Amino acid sequence: MTPKSGNQSSDEVMHRHGMGAAGDVLLRVEHLTMRFGGLVAVDDLSFEARQGEITALIGPNGAGKTTVFNCITGFYKPSEGRMGLCHGDAAIWSELNALTESGKRGIRKDGNGLYLLERMPDYLVTQDARVARTFQNIRLFPGMTVLENLLVAQHNSLMLASGYTLFGIFGLPSYRRAERASIDRARDWLDRVGLIHRADDPAGDLPYGDQRRLEIARAMCTDPVLLCLDEPAAGLNPRESAQLNELLLGIGNDHGISILLIEHDMSVVMEISDHVIVLDYGVKISDGAPDAVRNDPKVIAAYLGVADDEVEKVEAEVGL
Amino acid sequence: MREGAAPGRIDTVAALRDAAITTLLAFGLFLPLIGFQTVVNIRNELVLDTRWPLLFGIVAAVGVTRLAYSFLFVPWLERFKERPMAVTPPVWLGLIRDWFTPFAIGFVIVYPVIVIATSGWGGALKWVDNFGIQILIYVMLGWGLNIVVGLAGLLDLGYVAFYAVGAYSYALLAKEFGFSFWILLPLAGVMSSFWGILLGFPVLRLRGDYLAIVTLAFGEIIRIVLINWVDLTNGYAGISGIPRPSFFGLPFDASDEGFAATFGLEFSPIYRTIFLYYLILALAFLTAFVTVRLRRLPVGRAWEALREDEIACRSLGINTTNTKLTAFAIGAMFAGFAGSFFAARQGFISPESFTFLESATILAIVVLGGMGSQIGVAVAAVVMIGGTEIMRELEFLKYIFGPSFDPTQYRMLLFGFAMVTIMVLRPRGLVSTRTPSVFLKERKAIPADMVKEGHG
Numbered sequence: 001m002t003p004k005s006g007n008q009s010s011d012e013v014m015h016r017h018g019m020g021a022a023g024d025v026l027l028r029v030e031h032l033t034m035r036f037g038g039l040v041a042v043d044d045l046s047f048e049a050r051q052g053e054i055t056a057l058i059g060p061n062g063a064g065k066t067t068v069f070n071c072i073t074g075f076y077k078p079s080e081g082r083m084g085l086c087h088g089d090a091a092i093w094s095e096l097n098a099l100t101e102s103g104k105r106g107i108r109k110d111g112n113g114l115y116l117l118e119r120m121p122d123y124l125v126t127q128d129a130r131v132a133r134t135f136q137n138i139r140l141f142p143g144m145t146v147l148e149n150l151l152v153a154q155h156n157s158l159m160l161a162s163g164y165t166l167f168g169i170f171g172l173p174s175y176r177r178a179e180r181a182s183i184d185r186a187r188d189w190l191d192r193v194g195l196i197h198r199a200d201d202p203a204g205d206l207p208y209g210d211q212r213r214l215e216i217a218r219a220m221c222t223d224p225v226l227l228c229l230d231e232p233a234a235g236l237n238p239r240e241s242a243q244l245n246e247l248l249l250g251i252g253n254d255h256g257i258s259i260l261l262i263e264h265d266m267s268v269v270m271e272i273s274d275h276v277i278v279l280d281y282g283v284k285i286s287d288g289a290p291d292a293v294r295n296d297p298k299v300i301a302a303y304l305g306v307a308d309d310e311v312e313k314v315e316a317e318v319g320l
Numbered sequence: 321m322r323e324g325a326a327p328g329r330i331d332t333v334a335a336l337r338d339a340a341i342t343t344l345l346a347f348g349l350f351l352p353l354i355g356f357q358t359v360v361n362i363r364n365e366l367v368l369d370t371r372w373p374l375l376f377g378i379v380a381a382v383g384v385t386r387l388a389y390s391f392l393f394v395p396w397l398e399r400f401k402e403r404p405m406a407v408t409p410p411v412w413l414g415l416i417r418d419w420f421t422p423f424a425i426g427f428v429i430v431y432p433v434i435v436i437a438t439s440g441w442g443g444a445l446k447w448v449d450n451f452g453i454q455i456l457i458y459v460m461l462g463w464g465l466n467i468v469v470g471l472a473g474l475l476d477l478g479y480v481a482f483y484a485v486g487a488y489s490y491a492l493l494a495k496e497f498g499f500s501f502w503i504l505l506p507l508a509g510v511m512s513s514f515w516g517i518l519l520g521f522p523v524l525r526l527r528g529d530y531l532a533i534v535t536l537a538f539g540e541i542i543r544i545v546l547i548n549w550v551d552l553t554n555g556y557a558g559i560s561g562i563p564r565p566s567f568f569g570l571p572f573d574a575s576d577e578g579f580a581a582t583f584g585l586e587f588s589p590i591y592r593t594i595f596l597y598y599l600i601l602a603l604a605f606l607t608a609f610v611t612v613r614l615r616r617l618p619v620g621r622a623w624e625a626l627r628e629d630e631i632a633c634r635s636l637g638i639n640t641t642n643t644k645l646t647a648f649a650i651g652a653m654f655a656g657f658a659g660s661f662f663a664a665r666q667g668f669i670s671p672e673s674f675t676f677l678e679s680a681t682i683l684a685i686v687v688l689g690g691m692g693s694q695i696g697v698a699v700a701a702v703v704m705i706g707g708t709e710i711m712r713e714l715e716f717l718k719y720i721f722g723p724s725f726d727p728t729q730y731r732m733l734l735f736g737f738a739m740v741t742i743m744v745l746r747p748r749g750l751v752s753t754r755t756p757s758v759f760l761k762e763r764k765a766i767p768a769d770m771v772k773e774g775h776g
Contacts, residue, residue: 075631122634126634127639132635132636135631135632139629139635140629142770142771143754143766143770143772144621144625145756145758145759145764147760148757151618151621152621152625152633155622155637156637158618162617162618168613169610171613187760199760199761200759200760200761219635222637
């Protein structure tokens with residue numbers, strides 16, 4: 001299914017800053033619970049996402065998938081639970097309990113890092129822990145050009161290069177070099193998502209499918225280790241959906257970036273993901289390879305429902 | 321024609337009905353305002369007088385104007401809106417677009433020379449001071465507020481507070497410690513941006529209307545503190561005798577060490593005015609230059625991104641708190657510069673100069689000019705402030721309306737008229753398109769309907 005690392009590009013991947021070996025645990029979510037008043041949107045959810053893999057989070061509407069995303073990316077503060085994210089060598093996971101005790105947001109050690117996402121505000125999750133996300137209802141900057149959208153995504157590195165605006169205002173060459181580099185990077189991404197000819201058009205002018213791809217390119221410009229996509233295939237036609245599959249597989253293979261994906265479109269989920277987690281009413285009901293999940297009776301029951309007279313039988317089967 | 325009549329044809333019945341309603345409304349409104357007048361009679365009693373001819377005259381004028389509007393203006397507006405959009409704009413429009421900015425810059429640089437050449441040394445004082453300097457102060461304030469409102473999309477109704485902080489910083493420090501203008505100018509900027517950050521912190525979580533109300537309150541708080549802290553600010557009486565700026569150490573006075581004597585010129589107050597003109601011109605250019613530069617820097621792009629979508633900004637790792645605070649601080653800094661210049665130019669300041677009306681005027685300039693546009697804001701400042709000043713010159717109106725008629729009393733009418741005209745013809749301001757900060761192949765202006773106005 002997914003071409004695993006081990007091909008030529010994996011060497012390159014290994015050397016990228018902050019990337020661990022493929023197959024190591026990248027994100028570990030433990031006992032994540034999110035309550036809104038009396039409503040438990042996510043209940044004691046634990047799962048792992050691995051380096052270089054595409055992990056899909058699926059479930060019926062209202063299952064709490066987006067809530068999980070909002071917790072991971074810092075937009076919500078979870079009621080309970082721990083979410084660790086590792087940069088580089090997986091050996092640093094041994095520090096997890098010490099880090100939790102210490103009350104710090106994260107540690108960095110010999111180029112490796114470990115972060116507790118539940119302790120970080122949303123912008124630091126992207127800036128320090130390098131988790132990027134897209135939104136279910138596309139959130140581009142419609143009045144800015146496609147190119148500007150990608151430059152805003154490189155804000156933090158450019159801010160540093162502009163000496164927090166001081167060097168930039170005097171137009172120092174070091175800043176101009178950094179800006180050129182960021183434009184090149186944006187151009188690379190525009191090439192990849194096939195939007196280079198629209199670079200100088202306002203993002204709000206693009207057709208829906210292009211906006212989806214642009215949002216992914218913009219998230220990639222933040223230089224993430226984990227890319228969280230909230231229903232990237234929603235509203236796409238079959239051809240665009242196939243293009244998206246190709247793009248996501250490419251991101252995984254060429255850049256070694258792991259993807260966490262919410263998706264309803266089963267053709268996308270089953271085709272590209274390495275690992276599927278199924279949520280229903282905030283509870284994890286299945287977790288495994290796509291084929292195993294597809295045939296899991298609990299999943300079938302959650303998605304298709306069962307006739308009233310069969311409820312008890314199915315419940316007995318699935319062990320509820 | 322409102323009820324689905326074919327465009328270009330005028331529905332006479334509807335127009336008449338419309339005019340009748342308007343006349344009735346005007347009668348109801350003006351009956352207490354114009355129809356009655358209280359006068360003091362010979363026994364010092366207040367009696368009610370009626371002014372029926374004036375009332376009916378005005379009400380009839382309103383009705384006739386409304387009819388003219390329905391029959392003449394509306395069809396014209398329809399044609400204006402439905403005219404086919406030229407695929408390629410006419411050549412002269414392109415020429416104006418390309419040459420307007422260099423021409424305007426050249427004009428403001430030689431403006432004092434032109435004025436002296438046309439109206440002589442004596443007459444020039446008024447034109448340089450009342451028109452040149454006064455307009456440029458508002459151009460600078462407009463550009464400063466444009467950073468907060470136009471770029472970052474944060475509606476600030478208390479901008480004049482920072483102007484006041486700059487003016488009082490200069491006035492107090494110059495009087496107490498005798499620091500020179502050139503030391504106090506940056507200091508006033510620092511003070512104002514400090515207050516900008518101070519205001520920024522509590523309002524960071526607020527958006528839209530709530531932000532506007534709190535900034536409005538902040539502006540009033542500063543003014544009321546200035547009024548009531550008599551020990552420091554001398555209250556309503558204000559601060560007078562503020563040291564005037566010197567020409568790099570040479571004071572503008574009639575003494576032997578003065579500017580005129582040093583350069584072997586005959587003493588005239590116009591030298592100081594011309595110096596002040598170029599000073600505020602330089603400050604305004606600095607504001608424009610910094611703003612244009614900032615727009616192309618990550619911080620400027622982050623401001624605009626913040627205006628477009630704050631949540632998306634946070635998802636890209638942008639610290640929105642800091643970004644908003646820098647917008648407040650830099651906007652306030654330019655108001656502080658303008659304020660210290662204002663104090664140095666006037667030599668006298670009082671809380672009267674920093675009322676909410678000033679904030680509203682500056683905001684009106686930004687909105688009329690087109691949020692985010694430098695040229696538009698400058699043109700709007702020229703029209704609004706220049707228009708107010710021109711009204712002072714309309715002496716002939718006194719022959720029409722009687723000697724007690726003061727045209728400057730009607731400047732709000734001018735504001736209102738300009739606002740309504742712009743709202744009808746160009747709802748997003750004079751220059752409503754957004755120019756991208758960076759481009760790969762060609763710089764295409766972004767139409768106004770694409771650009772967000774910000775939500776707080």
